[in-house]
Amino acid sequence: MPLGAVRPSPLVEQAAARLREQITGGDWPVGTRLPGETTLAKELGVGRSTVREALRVLAGAGLVRPRQGAGVFVIAAEAVEDWSSRLRRAAVADVYEVRMAVEVHAARLAARRRTPEDVTAIGAALEGRRAAAAADDAAFVDADIAFHAAVVAAAHNPVLADLFTEFTPVLRDGLTELLSLTTLRADDPGTGDAAHEALLRAVRDGDAEGAAEVLRRELEDPFAADPAARAT
Structure with missing residues (x-):
């Protein structure tokens, strides 16, 4: 499904939510390499820095993990629930x-x-x-x-x-x-x-x-x- 542009604020939270939907909805299964920051920024209608922060949010939730020189990969379909x-x-x-x-x-x-x-x-x-x-x-x-x-x-x-x-x-x-x-x-x-x-x-x-x-x-x-x- 298309990502769709996000509203102006709060950008990071909205971008993270859109990316999370792709993962939990099965569009990006475990093991998938996410599109690059430039591509994601264009699809979401935000800057690369916003995408970078959104990916950090997803990493903190245990959904993705960056691999040095290889990109960011989906490692779980459901977020780790905090305490x-x-x-x-x-x-x-x-x-x-x-x-x-x-x-x-x-x-x-x-x-x-x-x-x-x-x-x-x-x-x-x-x-x-x-x-x-x-x-x-x-x-x-x-x-x-x-x-x-x-x-x-x-x-x-x-x-x-x-x-x-x-x-x-x-x-x-x-x-x-x-x-x-x-x-x-x-x-x-x-x-x-x-x-x-x-x-x-x-x-x-x-x-x-x-x-x-x-x-x-x-x-x-x-x-x-x-x-x-x-x-x-």
Whole structure:
């Protein structure tokens, strides 16, 4: 099919989209050598620099690869999905399994590495969570996540912090939906408070295994009716 000229802006994105269509639509199968930059630029109605940037976009998506002195070749018919996109599609249960691995280890590290400022921040987040008990479910979930984020931050591992940040949106949606489908907060507006206080205490006291165990038990049954009973 003909490529067709693109509109003025944003050129690179539009050019990349047109080229992607040729690949995913089967017009350029895996192994195909793409036309040269000059030819592509003419067909798309853009400059060679725009084509060059568009090809970089496709290379980043895992669709094409340049070969020195030979040109640019199609190496896959479907783009490699980035981490953020996969998380947006993920089931909450799957995210929770990853959360367990990330946060339990982060709690252990936090107890070993926490500074006085970290303990203060976690304590402030716990007070924020308690204050949010009087708010709606969405605000309470945000306050709960802020508390957990403070614990992860106290681990002083930027990779763990980035992972937690990445799956937070899916986690927020899932927990808000969970609360909307239950009467949990009607019975206990600040559900899980004792477990969160126990986590703060373990981190503050430098009890690495205690902190990990408190969090592990909480995450095994999120927003359970009586988390305090399992956190003591």
